[in-house]
Amino acid sequence: MARKLVLITGASSGIGEAMARQLAQKGWDLALAARREDRLIALAEEMKAQNGVDSLIIPADLSKPGEPERIVSEIEKAGRQIDGLVNNAGAGQPGYFTETEWDDQARFLELMVTSYLKLIHLVLPGMEERRFGRIINVSSVSALLPIATGHTRFSGTIYPGAKGLLIKVSQSLKAEMTGKNVHATAVCPGYTWSEFHDVNGARQSISQLPDYWMLTAEDVALSAYDAVERNKAVCVPGAWYKFLVGLMRVLPDPAGDWLISRQSKRAMKQAQANKAAAE
Ligand SMILES: NC(=O)c1ccc[n+]([C@@H]2O[C@H](COP(=O)([O-])OP(=O)(O)OC[C@H]3O[C@@H](n4cnc5c(N)ncnc54)[C@H](OP(=O)(O)O)[C@@H]3O)[C@@H](O)[C@H]2O)c1
Structure with a gap:
């Protein structure tokens, strides 16, 4: 029997790469999409050597309309069907709303929302017909928490809302696919070590956070x-973020907002003091 195939977007680093490693270990063949082809090829070769799985490499820029259709068509032309989808590619849109150009926000929405929804729309009918499908949408804990001070400067004004949409869509899909063996999950990571914070220019402040705020990409992939x-x-990976999300569910919004802002300011202050002491 042919192995199942999972399409992973943003597989060239971070959470997407960790998902590819995790699924290859479980015996899934991979279709790897992102812009950096060299990284995808290196990962595919490693997964072949380690796990014996095959990969399709599909360089793609998902901030451009039409890319989801092209990706799916390349997989079909290779004679494969898509049994799993990890919608993960992403980057922030740094800067407060008034500081940004609309064209940049439009590209952000294409990458973080439209491409995710288009890919689901393209693969879902086949999954439903074959009575097997696994869809993971990489959301964010920022969609479940009041915004910490300064957060949107790095990831963007729309970011938590875009990630929130993925939660609601995953819930709707779960309801629509009941009894069909097609599962949809929104995984909501908190701060995770990856290149995300380099791309957004937040590396310095993130690297000063206490350890318990930080997840690894492998933790996130396992939970998902x-x-x-x-x-x-x-799904919310990590004990600290599970606690925070649980707490926010029982606190009134203003109290939650105050607490998160205070906690994050205190963490940053402590981190700066640690840094100064170390210098
Ligand atoms: N790190 C965190 O703290 C954190 C927390 C919550 C949620 N997330 C979410 O997790 C997801 C993965 O991020 P990460 O933390 O793993 O960051 P990362 O290491 O920077 O990985 C981002 C991936 O997305 C790809 N990508 C970015 N822009 C793309 C584009 N225009 N077209 C195609 N692929 C593109 C990148 O590949 P190329 O550059 O090669 O195209 C890369 O493979 C994102 O959706 C992010 O919002 C991250």
Whole structure:
């Protein structure tokens, strides 16, 4: 029997790369999409050597309309069907709303929202017909928490809303696909070590946060895989973020907002003091 194939967007680093490693270990063949082809090729070769799985390499810029259709058509031309989808590619849109150009916000929406939805729309009918599908949408804990001071400067004004949409869509898909063995999960990571913070220019402040605020991409990939297999619509990796999200559910919004802002300011102050002491 042919191995199942999962399409992973943004597989050239961070959470996408960790998802590829995780799924290859479980015996999935891979279709790897991102802009940096050299990285995808290196990952594919490593996964072949380590796990014996095959990969399709599809260089793509998902901020451009039409790319989801092209990706799916390349996979079909290679004679493969898509059994799993990890919608993960992404970057922030740094700067407060008034400081940014609309064209940049439009590209952000194409990458972070439209391409995710288009890919789901393209692969879902086949999954439904074959009665098997696994969809992971990489959301963010920022969609579940009041915004910490300064957060939107790095990831963008629309970022938490875009990630929130993925949660609601995953919940709707879970309901629509009940009994069809097609599972959809939104994984909501907090701060995760990856290149994300380099791209957004937030590396320096992020690297000063206490350890318990930071997740690894491998933690996120493990949680996401476990959740989609168990057909959980939403998953929050890590004990600290589970606690924060649970707390926010019982606190009134203004109290939650105050607490998160205070906590993040205190963490940054402590980190700066540690840095000064070390110098
Ligand atoms: N790191 C965090 O703290 C964190 C927290 C919550 C949620 N997330 C979410 O996790 C996802 C993955 O981010 P990460 O942390 O793993 O960051 P990362 O290491 O920077 O990875 C981002 C991936 O997305 C790809 N990508 C970016 N722009 C693209 C484009 N225009 N077209 C195609 N691919 C593109 C990048 O590949 P190329 O550059 O090769 O194209 C890369 O493979 C994102 O959706 C992010 O919003 C991250």
